[in-house]
Amino acid sequence: MIWNALLLALREIRRNLMRSFLTILGIVIGVSAVITMVTLGNGATRAVSDQIASLGSNLLIIRPGQHLGPGRDSAGAAAFKVADVETLKTQVSGLAAVVPVTNKSVTLVAMARNWSTGVTGTTRDWFATGKWQIVSGRIFNEAEERAGAAACVIGETIRRELFGSQDPLGQQIRVKQFSCEVIGLLASKGQSTMGNDQDDLLVMPLRTVQRRLTGSIDVASLMISVRDDASMDIAKDQVSWLMRERRHIGAGDNDDFSVMDTRQIAETLSGTTKVMTGLLGAVAAVSLLVGGIGIMNIMLVSVTERTREIGIRLAIGALEREVLLQFLIEAVALASLGGIIGILLATLASIGGAALMHVPYLFNPAINLLSFGFSAAIGVVFGYVPARRAARLDPIEALRHE
Amino acid sequence: MSEPLIVLSGVTRTFGTGAAAFQALRGVDLTIEEGEFVAIMGPSGSGKSSMMNILGCLDTPSGGSYRFRGLRVEDLNRDQRALLRRHALGFVFQGFNLLARTSAQENVELPLLYRGETVEARHDAARAALAAVGLEGWGHHSPAELSGGQQQRVAIARALVTNPSLLLADEPTGNLDTERSREIMDLLVALNRDKGITVVMVTHESDMAAYARRIVRLVDGKVESDIRNAAPAGVVPGAH
């Protein structure tokens, strides 16, 4: 009986291809939206972790305040000083480099063109620690670093925006009241998963930035790379302990800075993308529910439209439950078909979207199965009312229906 | 003699309630034996269709009793009546009532589908039924591609594909011209004669009623006359 009903249902779907298509459109969109959102979200999460992990597992980042990521609050905590760098270098064993970093937003002018970007003030160790390569020119030397020379290394985006096809090396860029000479060009790293352009940066010696741009001796954050033969955990403990001492934090008080290794940073940042994934997925799931209401609506219309057909079936000897089953299976088959088409669409959209967003495409069997099961369940739930209405029709009335 | 196929005794059918109540059948007594060919005649509104619906177990009497092979139909529930229709009855309607956008073959197979017959059995039986009504090779056509006469033959094929004991036809020629009507009547006569299927047919044309061996006339929901036709048309080839 089930097999027969399935046969009837599939015939009916085939017979009304256009209507069937419109009926399942909502489900198709809902399923593909849910799966695409979750798949791309997972890809973005993975990409964020990968990107940070690519910096290496031996990196520590120290920031004032206790939070990291969007909405972080470091306003209350004091910034670091250059002296912290020296102290860490000398007092903690096993460190390969301690790199101070300070940022400032500025507008650059060169060749009669403007470009707004962030200036990074740091030391020469920054390049190796952040795994940056130089494609042409050089990085600033020790003398320039110490003197706070007006020399800068630029990212690919700045080269493109300010110099176009010209060679940037040796050119001057105006930064606020002073000009700096372009001495090097960084190799492109492309777009990050969080959507920002990693090549949109200009690097100067820390002292230059402090003197000419920020006007203070503050350092915004510290990057520490730990030697391969040293223990990360021990280094981390020692750094924390030393910083607590230098910042005069009492025994019972919490740190007013955070020391994180790359794994922790990756987790924190991917936590954010996970929340986003969840939210987008939930919104998409609502659209799936709306798709279910669409099925009910069109199935109800279909029952009215097919009243005469139902009358014929009943007159021929169809049982109430057979008609019920026919319409129910039709709804479930339609919804499942919508689910399958949605999955196919989502696969295409996810692969395309992943390529566009520069995130990996990660096939997620669970969300595909779940969406499919959910759409079939929607067929049952929203197909029941129309199916029962069809089954309860009076055959004589139904046959007389025009 | 064995039990009659149909026994209606004092059957009434009232539509509506209270002041709006209307009695379409006012005590119909009618006995039909297995193998008969009965024409039901009468003016419009005399209750012919109401009676056919009751005979076809699509409706139940408001009063009186209907026995089908001794079975009290009014005691059956909806599903039991559906099963009775499935296994013993065949219907032909004035409006053909074929499934649209469905091939003739599939239309004819429909009752077998509900009987749970195998694909091959359905195919063979439907093809044979279509051949029996002279539509060999038309199986793949949809109703829209067939003439009225052909559609009615598909409907007859669908009704007889299950080998019913009783074929009920409510104005089967009502939508057809005389030529086509005669072909349909010849078909019904042949089914009655060759397969022994009992035929009860409503018509308001005496030309068509002349094919039957018995003519029952309804007026105002009652049997007014019940006449045997000694020399029905179409029984002898070329009689008309």
Ligand SMILES: Nc1ncnc2c1ncn2[C@@H]1O[C@H](COP(=O)(O)OP(=O)(O)O)[C@@H](O)[C@H]1O
């Ligand atoms: N479902 C119904 N509700 C109310 N009145 C009905 C219904 N069916 C039939 N009738 C009435 O019963 C009478 C007999 O109808 P019917 O059996 O269709 O007559 P016939 O087929 O002989 O023309 C008509 O007056 C008709 O209006």
Ligand SMILES: [Mg+2]
């Ligand atoms: Mg009538």
